[in-house]
Amino acid sequence: MSQLNEHFTTEDEAILLETIARWTERELKPIVKEYDHADRYPHDIVAQMKEMGLFGATISTQYGGLGLPATTYAKLVMIISSVWMSITGIFNSHLIMALAVEKFGTEDQKNLWLPKFASGEVRGGLALTEPDAGTDLQGIRTQAKWNGSEYVINGTKTWISNGIEGSAVALLVKTNPNAEPRYKGMSLFIAPKHEGFTVGKKMEKLGYKCIDSGELVFDNYKLGKEHLIGGEEGQGFFQATGGLELGRINVAARGVGLAEGALRLASDYAQVRKTFGKPICEHQAIQLKLGEMATRARAARLLTLDAAMAFDRGERCDMEAGMAKFFSSEAALENSTEAMRIHGGYGYSKEYDIERYYRDSPLTCIGEGTNEMQRLIIARQYMKRNPVA
Numbered sequence: 071m072s073q074l075n076e077h078f079t080t081e082d083e084a085i086l087l088e089t090i091a092r093w094t095e096r097e098l099k100p101i102v103k104e105y106d107h108a109d110r111y112p113h114d115i116v117a118q119m120k121e122m123g124l125f126g127a128t129i130s131t132q133y134g135g136l137g138l139p140a141t142t143y144a145k146l147v148m149i150i151s152s153v154w155m156s157i158t159g160i161f162n163s164h165l166i167m168a169l170a171v172e173k174f175g176t177e178d179q180k181n182l183w184l185p186k187f188a189s190g191e192v193r194g195g196l197a198l199t200e201p202d203a204g205t206d207l208q209g210i211r212t213q214a215k216w217n218g219s220e221y222v223i224n225g226t227k228t229w230i231s232n233g234i235e236g237s238a239v240a241l242l243v244k245t246n247p248n249a250e251p252r253y254k255g256m257s258l259f260i261a262p263k264h265e266g267f268t269v270g271k272k273m274e275k276l277g278y279k280c281i282d283s284g285e286l287v288f289d290n291y292k293l294g295k296e297h298l299i300g301g302e303e304g305q306g307f308f309q310a311t312g313g314l315e316l317g318r319i320n321v322a323a324r325g326v327g328l329a330e331g332a333l334r335l336a337s338d339y340a341q342v343r344k345t346f347g348k349p350i351c352e353h354q355a356i357q358l359k360l361g362e363m364a365t366r367a368r369a370a371r372l373l374t375l376d377a378a379m380a381f382d383r384g385e386r387c388d389m390e391a392g393m394a395k396f397f398s399s400e401a402a403l404e405n406s407t408e409a410m411r412i413h414g415g416y417g418y419s420k421e422y423d424i425e426r427y428y429r430d431s432p433l434t435c436i437g438e439g440t441n442e443m444q445r446l447i448i449a450r451q452y453m454k455r456n457p458v459a
Contacts, residue, residue: 128140130184140382169313172184175260199230236282
């Protein structure tokens with residue numbers, strides 16, 4: 071966990087969130103439809119996010135970051151996601167990479183990399199997933215072999231956010247493929263782009279447009295030992311998964327934003343669309359839908375803030391983060407579906423924003439661990455905390 075900004079007050083939070091809300095209205099709403107339909111990377115928006123310090127949102131102030139608590143960070147993500155969910159992935163994946171360095175890196179690594187991460191000079195994400203290894207990270211095949219003077223890395227990563235437009239990744243590899251248990255043979259590197267690190271194809275997606283998801287190829291890619299996070303082999307699995315709690319809080323916050331955004335669009339439309347001589351919001355069938363949607367969105371927000379507060383207290387919160395991620399992502403999916411139904415035929419048209427929410431929301435049910443996996447985590451942790459007397 072990064073060192074929080076001790077001077078950050080509730081008044082500061084209110085000012086920051088109001089600034090972000092105005093920014094989404096002024097800069098994002100007018101262009102999101104055009105960018106999403108073209109699947110265009112928002113370079114101009116990224117420049118604005120750098121200027122606002124979003125790439126250092128959770129990085130400690132001593133390294134040039136904002137040092138935001140997870141609660142504030144979650145609220146910030148909710149606001150942005152209620153308008154344009156995709157762009158939150160551009161800084162979230164980056165911040166999880168930064169968290170791995172701040173939490174587990176050597177002092178030299180922190181002093182070298184974190185200021186560059188915080189400013190956005192170096193941007194990137196986590197390179198964990200492979201064609202045959204997703205949820206089962208221990209099944210990765212990318213290897214780093216020590217040749218006496220440096221590591222030589224070969225392998226392929228896929229579905230890597232910021233892999234194309236970013237300039238570095240936190241790269242999970244096998245340094246000892248014969249280790250048992252398997253996680254003891256895994257290591258995590260800070261991997262900047264240079265010779266031997268190439269970008270393969272861009273992954274085309276149903277939703278979650280505008281953020282690049284790419285295939286990364288490592289062909290005799292060489293790194294010195296100073297790039298090994300923490301300076302010790304065999305710690306990569308725990309370093310890579312050590313940021314999942316914050317990552318799941320982020321995905322939960324995205325789900326909240328989508329659920330609340332879909333609710334807002336549905337409510338607005340229902341108040342102006344008329345059938346049988348009156349606004350459809352006066353029909354009981356529509357009111358039943360809106361009532362459920364509002365409740366889901368509110369419950370998702372409270373679960374997410376509960377997990378974020380536990381994270382800020384320094385407590386283990388994999389159960390709380392799993393609950394928030396599971397419920398909020400399902401709320402996003404259900405609310406966007408119901409909002410599309412309320413819009414009727416117009417909801418299926420690209421002229422209306424709701425179709426984007428409908429396409430974006432399924433990603434939240436998959437990213438940072440599938441919801442099936444979240445159910446298992448929740449159940450196991452609940453039983454650990456509540457053993458039979």
